[in-house]
Amino acid sequence: MSEVWLVVLAVGAVTVALKAAGPVLLGGRELPPPVLRVVVLLAPALLAALVAVGLFALERELVLDERVAGLAAAVLALVLRAPILVVVIAAAVATALARAVF
Amino acid sequence: MAFAFGLSFGVLAKASGMGTLAPVLMSMTTFAGSAQFAAASVIGTGGGALAAIGAASLLNTRYAPISLTVAPSMGGSPLSRLLQSQLIVDESWAVAQTGGGRVDRRILVGAGALLWVFWVGGTTVGVLGAGFIGDPARYGLDAAFPALFLALLVSQLDSRRAVLAAVLGAAIALALVPFSAAGVPIIVASLACLVGLWRR
Numbered sequence: 576m577s578e579v580w581l582v583v584l585a586v587g588a589v590t591v592a593l594k595a596a597g598p599v600l601l602g603g604r605e606l607p608p609p610v611l612r613v614v615v616l617l618a619p620a621l622l623a624a625l626v627a628v629g630l631f632a633l634e635r636e637l638v639l640d641e642r643v644a645g646l647a648a649a650v651l652a653l654v655l656r657a658p659i660l661v662v663v664i665a666a667a668v669a670t671a672l673a674r675a676v677f
Numbered sequence: 678m679a680f681a682f683g684l685s686f687g688v689l690a691k692a693s694g695m696g697t698l699a700p701v702l703m704s705m706t707t708f709a710g711s712a713q714f715a716a717a718s719v720i721g722t723g724g725g726a727l728a729a730i731g732a733a734s735l736l737n738t739r740y741a742p743i744s745l746t747v748a749p750s751m752g753g754s755p756l757s758r759l760l761q762s763q764l765i766v767d768e769s770w771a772v773a774q775t776g777g778g779r780v781d782r783r784i785l786v787g788a789g790a791l792l793w794v795f796w797v798g799g800t801t802v803g804v805l806g807a808g809f810i811g812d813p814a815r816y817g818l819d820a821a822f823p824a825l826f827l828a829l830l831v832s833q834l835d836s837r838r839a840v841l842a843a844v845l846g847a848a849i850a851l852a853l854v855p856f857s858a859a860g861v862p863i864i865v866a867s868l869a870c871l872v873g874l875w876r877r
Contacts, residue, residue: 578720578725578726579694579695579696579699579720580699581726581730582716582720582726582729582730582733583695583699583702583703583706583707585726585730585734586703586707586712586713586716586729586730586733586734586737587702587703587706587707589730589733589734589737590706590707590708590709590712590733590734590737590740591706591763593737593738593740593741593744594740594743594744594762594763594765595744595758595759595762595763596740596741596744596745597741597743597744597745597746597747597748597751597762598744598747598748598751598758598759598761598762599755599758599759599762600748601745601748601749602748602751602752602753602755602758603748603749603751603752603753604748604749605749606745606748606749606778609874610745611778612778612873612874613870613871613873613874614742614745614746614778614870614873615777615778615839615870615873616838616839616842616869616870616871616872616873617742617743617746617778617867617870618746618771618774618778618833619830619833619834619839619840619842619843619846619870620842620843620845620846620866620867620868620869620870621739621743621767621846621863621866621867621870622771622826622827622829622830622833622843622846623830623842623843623844623846623847623850623866623869624846624847624849624850624862624863624866624867624869625767625822625823625826625863626823626826626827626830626847627846627847627848627850627851628850628851628854628862628863629819629820629822629823629826630820630823631851631854632851632854632862634859635854635855635856635857636854636855637851637854637855641817641820642819642820642823644820645817645820645821645823645824646820646823646824646827648824649820649823649824649827649828650827653827653828653831659825659828659829662824662825662827662828663678663821663824663825663828664821665824666817666820666821666823666824667816667817667818667820667821667824668817669817669820670817670819670820671815671816671817672817674814674815674817
């Protein structure tokens, strides 16, 4: 039990510090232009990485599994300009259906 | 959705032997899904406290640059900035993007607070009802968040550089998956934003 609590407390402290770093140290101030040019691209880079890992990684392996059906459904919904919630539900339902069928 | 995701964390954490109170407290303080899942799975597979702390901290390293992007929009006293900054999660940050690298603080705080309530509530129900629910993957929840991120990504692709950063980020992450611990691929992929330094 004590090991679990050590993890909970340490991870909590590290995360609080990481999230607070920007706003507490430079809150309210503008970023210099070169930094801003880089920071603008952080969202697309991180989001794309989260998508790729979330869909194709299983532990340390790259796999194609039922989540591909979810991806296809999400892409279709996006092409049809569906609202975000519909995109998300379509992906979950397609993945669950693929799992139930195969 | 955050509720369902929190619920699946609660179920998994309980199954990993984290008990009932620790997972709920973790959801309240850490409030970062992927890191919590990583910590629970390391503990569950007997990886030890250090490995669990390392994996989860590494996963959350992305919050350093993310919090940097939020900094210009957050004024007020240091304490209020500290409290507001704790509502930064991938989802609240992503929906609060207003383009040009800027973030709407009110959307971020509002969405973050709502997500926090659902996340902690979901975790609580998960640890208490672990026995009844079974495997959350059965409901396709593992594909729901990538789909959300994909939808948000599409709205970010407003320039060639943004497309380049996205393609590069995904490629780096996938290339590293077989060779590194969970979390590392995402952190290294964030370096793709450095294409912004490239003057054309």
